[in-house]
Structures are given as structure tokens and as C-alpha cells.
Amino acid sequence: MAMEKKSKWMAALKVILWLIVLSFAIAFLISLFIEDDFESLDGNVAVIEITGPIVTSDDGYLFEDVASSDEIIKLIRKADKNDGIKAIVFEINSPGGSAVASDEIAAEIKKVNKTTVALVREIGTSGAYWIASSTDHIVANRMSITGSIGVIASYLGFEGFLEEHNVTYERLVSGKFKDLGSPFKELTPEERALFEKSLDTINDYFIDEVAKNRNLNRKEVERLATGQFYLGVDALNLGLVDELGSKDEAKSYVEKQIGQEADFVKYKTQKGFLGSLSDIADEASFFVGRGIGSAFFAKAESPKSIRITA
């Protein structure tokens, strides 16, 4: 009886040992798929990258580097909530993008009660400059490209192509502006005026924001808002940036502001393997359900496909 009991405990022990090994193996495998921003965040200065076109959501940009306002706002809030983080540095390498996304990020930066610095690397134009201007201090490389204050909503028109191929656009709309911006028909003067009015309004917001953020005269910013880009060195003379330099200069500024040594820590959300798989699955299901052809057609036809970018 005692022997039988002993052998039972031995069998149980074997199962336990086997399960311990299996648990560690599975935990290790899962850790390989965990997203980057889950790493332990030691350091007192958060570095948030703004790389690539600025968009509101990164859905549908599986293999492209984009700066999604959804993700960036999340990271800003995370850094702001963390008492150990004393300052946030935005490492910018973006040509701009969605005006809405840029405004969302800029507004979030202004809510932060910590020192904020923009470090413009290669490029920080348009919407990316809008974001940079909302920080306390802008550091740019002397050769980096910045500025380009202005908005754009250009698109390709296919009306000539359709006509050439004897394809007609059957216009069936309930309101005269319902298909405003359809690439299959030419803009009427009235439609063009409407479009330009909207662009002017957004441009005014952009100029107002830059003037307010940079303590510049509105007239002066208006003069600069031709869409022209400026090299870092010119931008400094025009008051669009505060300092020429790189990460070291940004670090020195932060250290002066927080009164302690700056230890940079990257805050970023990099899609893990599972996240990427789920994105592929989402996109696949979407297109399977809708039909690839019709999805393309609807996207091209819908006025919503026109993006106003800054």
C-alpha cells in the first residue's frame, strides 16, 4: 500500500515537472510576440517617434511606417501619467499628413504638464511641423527640412481617361455636392470654390496654431505659409525652430529644464507577430466580405477618399 502511494506521488511529480517545463516554454514563446512598448520602461525622458505620413489610425498600413494619432496620443498619455517621466521628446521624421491627425496630436501635446521637445531629424514639414510647433522647444538639424506650412487636397482626375475609353459617368446624386471630389468628373467652378474655402479655413487654423505656439506675429507666419520648406538653418533665422543640433542638444535642453540628468527611454508600439496576424486577418475578412473590386471602386469614387493633408 505504501509502495503504491509512493509510486502515485512519483507519477504526480513527473506530471508536475513536465508541466513546469511546458509552462516556461509557452511563456517564452508568448514573450517573443509581445509588443515593444511592454518592455520595462526605465528612464526619465520619454522619446516618442513620429515617423512617416501622419494618419489618424494605422489600420490598413501593415507594411508602411506611419505615425498614427491614435497610437501617439496613447503613448503621450502613458508618458504623462508616469510620474517617473519628467519630459517628452518627439523625434520627428515625417513629411506631414492628415490635418485632423496633426491637430489631434498637437492638442494632446499641449495638455502635457511636462517639458516637451521636438527633435526634427531629416524632415519635419507641414503637419509634422504643426506638431513640432506645439512643443516647448524645437531642435532641428541644420540640413533638415522643415516648415512647408500649408494644406493640400489634390487628387487625380480620371474624367479625360474615361472619355477616351468611351466610359461615361452616370451621375445619380441626391444633392448637387454629393459627388464633390469624384475623380470621374471635372470640378465645377462652384465646387472648386467650395473646396478652396475649406482649404483656406484649415490653412487659417494651421497659421493661427503656429503663430500662437511659436509666439510669432500672425502676419509673419502668413508670409511664410506659402508651402515652401526651409532648411534647419533658415528655419532658425525665421524663428520656426529654437536651436540647431541633434539628440545631444535636445538632451541638454531637457536636463536644464528638469534639473537632472536625462535618461532617454523609447515609448513605442511596434506591432507584435500576433497583432500583425490579426491586422492581416481583419483586412482579409474586410475585402473578402466586400469584394476587392467593389472596395477599390467605392474608395475611388467616394468624396471621402479625398484627404486634406497638412
Added chain:
Amino acid sequence: MKSVIASKKTFVAQASVLKRIGAFIVDLVIINIIILFPFRGLFESILPTTSFSEAFEFLRQDAGAGTMLNAIMFAISALSILYFMLMEKKIAQTPGKMLFSLYVKPQGKDLKNWQLFVRSMFLIPAFPFVLLWLIDPIAMLFTKENQRLSEILSRTKVVEQYRI
């Protein structure tokens, strides 16, 4: 004169609810040590907080963390099910049951894999299996042989061994 020493005899009877609860607690402690421990680091890196409300808010804002947490929950659940299935398959007991002399008994001859799985499916962290956490103990109180619903479905029961 001939002396007669009665040898001990083994009897099998219905397991008491209290002993079953005791055995389950012991098993949960073991699972906590051998299965949950390796995942502790992952939990801490995904949820950088110990406050429930903060964790909830964090998961609400971060869908990626929620997905990862679900993956970990399912892995833990699968390993816990394996714990019960392997133990009961090999020795018809778990360490908890061994301490209280409890055994799993099938209606037929041997415990089959499907029976072992159905017995443990309350550990699957998804609807409707989570309902078994409520239904199983209630069923235990109202059935003749103190059977959980999972046991009725798997045609198994837990018995207690006495030696007199």
C-alpha cells in the same frame, strides 16, 4: 488459543463536499505555483499596474495588450486543463485528491480522454464554460452523489476511500 487479527478493509463511498473543496484548493495552489509562476513576468510587463481600475483602463485603451492577455489566459487555461487530465488519466487522482483520499471514478471501465476533458472544461476562460464556475458547485449541492454538472456530463464521479 488462536488469536485473530482483523486485516484492514477498503471501502469506497461518496466523497464529502468539504473534502472535495479542500482538494480543489490544494490543486489551485499547485497550479498557481507551477503554471502561473512562469507567466508572472509576462503579466507584469503587459499590465504595468496592480490596481484593478488602472489595469481595466489600460486594457480599454490598448487593444494589443488585451489580445496578448487573452492569449496568455488561454495558455494558462490549457495548461491547467492538462494538469487535471494528465493526473486523473495516470492515477485517477490529483495531488489535492491524494491528500484527501479522493478518486475519480468513471461509469464505465476506464477514464476516457473526452471524459477527462469534459470534467475540466470549467477552466476554459470563455462563454459558456465560465458559467460552470457557478453551475458546478450548485449542482454538487443538489445531486445525489454530489456530482458537478461537468461530472454528470462526463459520466464520472469523485469517490472517497476509507480503510477500516
